[in-house]
Amino acid sequence: MTSVPKIELSGLTKSFDDKHVLRGIDLSIGKGESVVIIGGSGTGKSVTLKCILGLLDVDGGTVKIDGQNVTNLRGGALDAHQAKFGMLFQGSALFDSLPVWSNVAFKLIQSPHISAKEAKKRAIETLASVGLAPDVADIYPAELSGGMQKRVALARAIASRPEIIFFDEPTTGLDPIMADIINELIVKCVREVGATAVSITHDMTSARKISDRIAMLYDGRIIWQGRKDEIDHSGNPYVEQFIHGRAEGPIKMQVRKM
Amino acid sequence: MNPLALIGRTFIDFLSVVGRLARFAIRGVRHCFLPPFYFRQTLKQFLDIGYYSLPVVGLTTLFTGMVLALQSHTGFSRFDAESAIPTVVVLSITRELGPVMGGLMVAGRIGASIAAELGTMRVTEQIDALSTLSTNPFKYLIAPRLIAGTLMLPILVLIGDIIGVFGGFLVCVYDLQFNAANYISQTWQYLENRDVTSGLWKAAVFGFIITLMGCYHGFNSKGGAQGVGKATTNAVVSASILILVTNYLLTGLFFAGK
Numbered sequence: 434m435t436s437v438p439k440i441e442l443s444g445l446t447k448s449f450d451d452k453h454v455l456r457g458i459d460l461s462i463g464k465g466e467s468v469v470i471i472g473g474s475g476t477g478k479s480v481t482l483k484c485i486l487g488l489l490d491v492d493g494g495t496v497k498i499d500g501q502n503v504t505n506l507r508g509g510a511l512d513a514h515q516a517k518f519g520m521l522f523q524g525s526a527l528f529d530s531l532p533v534w535s536n537v538a539f540k541l542i543q544s545p546h547i548s549a550k551e552a553k554k555r556a557i558e559t560l561a562s563v564g565l566a567p568d569v570a571d572i573y574p575a576e577l578s579g580g581m582q583k584r585v586a587l588a589r590a591i592a593s594r595p596e597i598i599f600f601d602e603p604t605t606g607l608d609p610i611m612a613d614i615i616n617e618l619i620v621k622c623v624r625e626v627g628a629t630a631v632s633i634t635h636d637m638t639s640a641r642k643i644s645d646r647i648a649m650l651y652d653g654r655i656i657w658q659g660r661k662d663e664i665d666h667s668g669n670p671y672v673e674q675f676i677h678g679r680a681e682g683p684i685k686m687q688v689r690k691m
Numbered sequence: 692m693n694p695l696a697l698i699g700r701t702f703i704d705f706l707s708v709v710g711r712l713a714r715f716a717i718r719g720v721r722h723c724f725l726p727p728f729y730f731r732q733t734l735k736q737f738l739d740i741g742y743y744s745l746p747v748v749g750l751t752t753l754f755t756g757m758v759l760a761l762q763s764h765t766g767f768s769r770f771d772a773e774s775a776i777p778t779v780v781v782l783s784i785t786r787e788l789g790p791v792m793g794g795l796m797v798a799g800r801i802g803a804s805i806a807a808e809l810g811t812m813r814v815t816e817q818i819d820a821l822s823t824l825s826t827n828p829f830k831y832l833i834a835p836r837l838i839a840g841t842l843m844l845p846i847l848v849l850i851g852d853i854i855g856v857f858g859g860f861l862v863c864v865y866d867l868q869f870n871a872a873n874y875i876s877q878t879w880q881y882l883e884n885r886d887v888t889s890g891l892w893k894a895a896v897f898g899f900i901i902t903l904m905g906c907y908h909g910f911n912s913k914g915g916a917q918g919v920g921k922a923t924t925n926a927v928v929s930a931s932i933l934i935l936v937t938n939y940l941l942t943g944l945f946f947a948g949k
Contacts, residue, residue, distance in 0.1 A: 488819050512827065520823040526816040539824045543727070589824070 437500040439464040439597065439629040440485065444494035446653075447480055454480050456653030457494065462646075467623055467630040469640040469661075471675065472650035473684065478633035479523075481650070482599050485631075486518055487511050498597075519595035519628070523602040525586040527574035533560070533585050534570035540593045559588045562625070563618050580611035584618065591622045598623060600632035604639045616642040637676050649675065651684065715907050719837050722829040729831050736839035740801050740902070744847055747800055748793045752851035755788050756780060756858025764867055773869075777877035780859035782886055789852040790844075790890045791938055794897035797844065798930040802905040805836055806926035809909025810919035818910070833910070836902045844898025845891040852890065889945040896941065897934050904930040 438461035445458040454477040462468045472478050483489040485496050487506055495504045503514050527536050538556035541547050557567045563584045574582055583603065590598055603619060604612035616639050623630045623643075634640050640647055641661055648658035649672050657669045664676060674682030692700075763779045809832060812818050821828045856878060863869040905926045912922035 483819070486819075486823065488822060512825065515822050516825045518823050520820070522816045522820055524815050526820040528817055528820070539826070543824075543826060593824075 436464065438462055438497075439466070439499060440631070441497040441500075442481075442485070442494065443497075445481070445484060445491055445496065446493040447477070447484055447489065447491050454653055455484070455491075458650075458653070458655055460648055460655055460658070462629060462631060464629055465627060467620075467632070467643060467645045469632045469634060469644035469647050470650050470655075471635060471637070471640055471647060472633075473635060473675070476650045477653050478650055479601060482520075482601060482631065482633060486520070486599070487514055517596045518599060519590035519593065519597070520599040521583070521586050521590045521601060521603055523605060525574070525579075525582040527582055527586055527589070529574050532571050532573055533577070536574065536585060537570075537588045537592050539589065556588075556592070559592045560585070562591075562622065563588045564614075580607050580615070583607065583611075583615055587615070587618055587622065591626050591628075594626050595628060598626070598628045598630050600630065600634075600643075602634055602636075603632060603643075604634065604636045609638075612636070612639060613642075619643050635675075637678075711911075712903075712907055715910070716903055718829055719833045719903065719906065722827065722834040723838050725830070727830065729835055732831060733835040733838055736835045737843060739804075740797070740836070740839045740898075741843035741847060744797050744800055744843075745850065747796050748847045748851045749854045751792050751796050752784065752789055752855035753858040755792050756784055756855035756860075757862045759783055759788070759855075760859035760862040760867070764863070773867075774877065776863060776869075777859070777874050778881045781856050781878045781882050784855040784859070785852050785882070785886045785890045787890070787938070787942075789848050789855055790893040790897060791934065793848045793851045794844065794894065794901065794934045794938075795931055797847065797898070798901045798904075798927055798934060801840070802901045802926045802930045803923050805902060805905030806909035806912070806923045807919055809906060810912035810922040813910060813912050814915055814919060828910075833906045836906055837899060840898035840902030841895050842898070844894040844901075848891060848894035849887075852887065885945075889941075892945070893938060893941050896937055900933045900937065901930045904933065 440460075440462040442458050442460045445455050446453070447455040458477075458481055460468075460470075470478050470481065480489060484491045487503070490505045495502055497503065498514070498517065503510075506514050527533075528539070531539070534553050534556040535542060537559050538552040541552040541555060542549065553570065557570050560567065560569060565581070565584055565588070569577070569581070569585070574585065577585065587603075590600075600619060603615055607615060619630070619632070620643055630643070632640075632643055641664075644661050646658065647661050647664050648655050649669075650656070651671050657667055657672045659667065664672060667673065670683050673679075674684050759780050760776060763776050764773065767773050767775055767779075809818070812832070818828050818832070821831055860871070860874055860878075863874055864871045908922040908926040908929070909919075912918045
């Protein structure tokens with residue numbers, strides 16, 4: 434790769450007490466690329482995202498964004514770093530004390546230069562781009578179904594047109610039709626915003642649909658990565674077991690939560 | 692385990708909690724004074740902590756004042772010192788019972804609700820979501836509560852003091868046949884500014900303790916519904932105990948040598 438990667442992880446390690454969750458993650462992601470990290474529950478996928486975001490401090494290794502070292506930032510530098518990201522959380526993580534439009538326009542509302550009216554108008558536009566009608570804007574997140582909450586959360590993640598968007602298990606807990614709708618929206622929104630996307634999932638249908646490239650995380654390391662059409666002939670017994678969902682194979686299920 | 696090791700471990704754990712709490716408090720206070728400020732959030736907390744706690748604090752101090760008058764009447768009538776009752780009531784209420792009873796009631800009401808709210812936000816990843824929306828959770832969630840707690844408790848207690856003294860007045864005048872005008876003049880006779888202001892300083896400290904404990908336990912809760920329940924219990928218990936301990940220390944400080 435000639436250009437500087439958008440996100441570059443090298444030798445990332447992270448432990449909680451004596452649990453070594455990440456044992457040296459090396460991964461680089463190009464600008465505008467959509468990478469899906471697959472792996473079983475408790476292999477450290479969420480921890481990887483939180484380390485990149487700066488929500489967790491890493492124990493060793495570096496995180497670089499656009500070639501700049503952003504490992505374990507503090508204060509204003511951390512705020513500036515986090516402003517580049519949008520994130521769709523697994524449980525949507527909508528603010529239940531605020532109506533849908535305030536959730537979507539949350540970042541705008543905090544800025545003193547934009548009136549509430551203008552913010553609401555933009556929220557409704559963003560809602561439209563994820564296929565939600567304007568009348569959803571005034572209701573509260575708790576009144577929405579899981580799939581609708583995911584859409585609102587997606588709208589919130591893309592509303593500020595971030596450079597990088599993270600998707601944490603975007604289709605978990607949704608029926609196959611809603612999952613497909615969310616996958617389509619992710620592909621569409623990422624393209625429209627022109628963002629670099631990193632998703633973590635264990636849903637292979639979703640992974641094939643939204644990725645350019647797939648990386649597999651196992652036991653705190655990236656054990657395989659390649660284009661999505663290569664995954665069916667990876668020749669890697671771990672990947673084979675995972676994508677075919679076999680109970681028998683080299684992968685040992687994690688008993689304890691990380 | 693070796694009993695000595697157990698003592699050591701417990702002591703080290705205790706110190707580490709004190710350290711974490713102190714760091715949390717310093718960080719919270721720092722963000723109270725650094726822009727941006729979230730005025731709407733702060734105003735909401737003023738209403739929640741101040742206005743909506745008024746009935747609870749008012750009822751508590753009313754009945755405290757009433758029972759205080761009854762009990763001191765029982766005692767003082769044995770040696771014909773009924774005329775001291777108004778002074779005893781007003782001094783007890785303003786110096787001790789107003790701030791302490793008010794503080795304990797608010798600890799139950801507000802400490803619990805802060806811990807439950809922030810705890811739920813933590814386990815549903817809403818606090819992480821704030822960071823990804825360029826909003827510092829310390830400024831948005833913690834600082835408004837600390838400010839509102841510290842400023843509103845003295846006002847609540849001042850109103851509670853008045854209601855408590857009025858409770859004593861009601862019992863003495865309508866039940867024990869005191870002369871109303873005499874009661875009021877005797878209430879004022881020996882009251883010094885210091886009696887009231889020391890109680891209000893205490894109330895400010897208690898307000899800080901209550902909101903700090905609620906925020907600390909809620910913010911650091913983990914492990915789903917059970918974790919939130921535990922955070923709520925810990926917030927109320929630790930706030931109540933700290934109120935009683937600091938009350939003793941502050942009384943010693945204010946009235947040393949008197």
